[in-house]
Amino acid sequence: MICNTQMFTTTRLAANQSLRRYKVQDLIIHMHEHCLAGRPVHIGQAIFATIFNLISNTIFSIDLVDPDSDSAQEFKDVVWEIMKESGRTNLGDYFSVLRLIDIQGIRRRTTGCYKKLYRIFDEMIAQRTLSRSTLSDSPRRNDFLDVLLDQKDKNDFEFSYDNIKAVLADLFIAGSETSSTTVEWAMAEFLRNPDCMAKARMELTETISSGQQVEESDIDCLPYLQAIVKETLRLHPPIPFIFRKTIMDVEISGFAIPKNTCVPVNVWAIGRDPDVWADLLSFLPQRFLGSDIDFKGQDFELISFGSGRRICPGLPLAFRMVHLMLASLLHSFDWKLPNGMMPYDMDMSSKFGLTLQLAAPLCAIPMLDG
Numbered sequence: 001m002i003c004n005t006q007m008f009t010t011t012r013l014a015a016n017q018s019l020r021r022y023k024v025q026d027l028i029i030h031m032h033e034h035c036l037a038g039r040p041v042h043i044g045q046a047i048f049a050t051i052f053n054l055i056s057n058t059i060f061s062i063d064l065v066d067p068d069s070d071s072a073q074e075f076k077d078v079v080w081e082i083m084k085e086s087g088r089t090n091l092g093d094y095f096s097v098l099r100l101i102d103i104q105g106i107r108r109r110t111t112g113c114y115k116k117l118y119r120i121f122d123e124m125i126a127q128r129t130l131s132r133s134t135l136s137d138s139p140r141r142n143d144f145l146d147v148l149l150d151q152k153d154k155n156d157f158e159f160s161y162d163n164i165k166a167v168l169a170d171l172f173i174a175g176s177e178t179s180s181t182t183v184e185w186a187m188a189e190f191l192r193n194p195d196c197m198a199k200a201r202m203e204l205t206e207t208i209s210s211g212q213q214v215e216e217s218d219i220d221c222l223p224y225l226q227a228i229v230k231e232t233l234r235l236h237p238p239i240p241f242i243f244r245k246t247i248m249d250v251e252i253s254g255f256a257i258p259k260n261t262c263v264p265v266n267v268w269a270i271g272r273d274p275d276v277w278a279d280l281l282s283f284l285p286q287r288f289l290g291s292d293i294d295f296k297g298q299d300f301e302l303i304s305f306g307s308g309r310r311i312c313p314g315l316p317l318a319f320r321m322v323h324l325m326l327a328s329l330l331h332s333f334d335w336k337l338p339n340g341m342m343p344y345d346m347d348m349s350s351k352f353g354l355t356l357q358l359a360a361p362l363c364a365i366p367m368l369d370g
């Protein structure tokens with residue numbers, strides 16, 4: 001697939017990492033204002049807007065969530081609406097007769113949203129096609145949109161504008177909430193486990209000078225932070241189920257499964273399997289230090305990004321964004337809960353929308369050291 005071979009490659013992601021760094025810098029400036037005023041931040045909301053812009057800068061080299069732009073706001077609202085509708089249980093998936101009548105109106109509502117989304121993409125594609133034409137002297141962006149348009153220009157296989165728009169929609173919808181939910185859960189775990197937060201901040205202080213911004217290239221030198229992300233994904237996988245369809249009759253663990261059956265794989269339960277994990281409900285990032293278990297699809301104990309041919313193609317970008325944001329939030333600030341709340345008072349229950357989210361949105365106050 002084009003995503004794996006040409007878009008999420010190390011070279012391509014390294015090429016626009018500075019755009020992502022600027023966006024994280026904006027987030028830190030925003031947090032700093034809250035810090036000076038001693039005001040709590042709605043963590044999920046701030047992170048979602050930044051992740052959205054990190055993805056849009058990787059794909060289009062521009063911000064899509066700019067409070068001063070109406071079309072940016074429209075774009076975010078449309079993606080949000082699609083995510084909300086997709087997260088609703090669709091009775092038609094279970095009862096085929098209901099599929100015909102769309103009793104909940106999900107198909108009708110999402111069709112309208114997709115139309116709006118595609119109209120926005122049409123504009124962006126038209127602008128880019130113009131700037132790529134020989135008549136224009138705009139520099140080439142070399143972002144994901146350029147990769148997709150190159151593919152279309154090559155014409156070596158059928159790749160239409162509709163294909164391009166479908167890929168773009170998939171990337172935004174699959175990438176934004178999954179990544180921001182992961183950062184929000186990790187921040188919640190930090191606030192509930194102050195020792196982990198202190199250890200992660202210590203690792204950052206020892207690796208990156210104070211006042212220096214965290215870079216994506218620093219992530220390799222932060223093993224404890226990486227262990228925290230793995231432990232967060234073990235306990236709170238944003239996509240708790242993945243699905244596979246049998247292509248032939250098979251027998252698994254004594255169960256006969258006929259051809260064409262949709263088999264759900266419970267990623268959430270695998271992360272809490274008592275045969276695999278000791279002290280499974282505790283947040284213990286150190287269990288991953290010195291362990292080879294990773295989420296890259298080879299270790300079936302931790303399949304938060306899936307596995308096999310359908311494994312999440314956005315993993316390399318998610319890896320960079322999630323670590324960069326967490327490291328930056330921790331390197332710049334110490335964090336405390338608002339209104340004298342204690343870590344053991346926190347509500348860590350989850351609710352299921354499109355992803356598995358914190359039921360009570362996290363609020364916290366950023367503070368400067370010393």
Ligand code: HEM
Nearest residue numbers: 174175178179182239242304305306307310311312314318
């Ligand atoms: C922490 C963040 C993320 C998590 C935990 C995650 C997890 C997953 C999972 C579990 C799947 C299904 C895989 C399977 O069936 O084996 C998936 C699919 C997908 N993900 Fe991600 N993802 C994340 C971030 C991203 C990002 C940043 C992007 C792109 C910008 C992305 C794009 C996609 C796409 C396009 C698919 C569908 C692939 C297909 O249907 O073949 N994801 N993701």
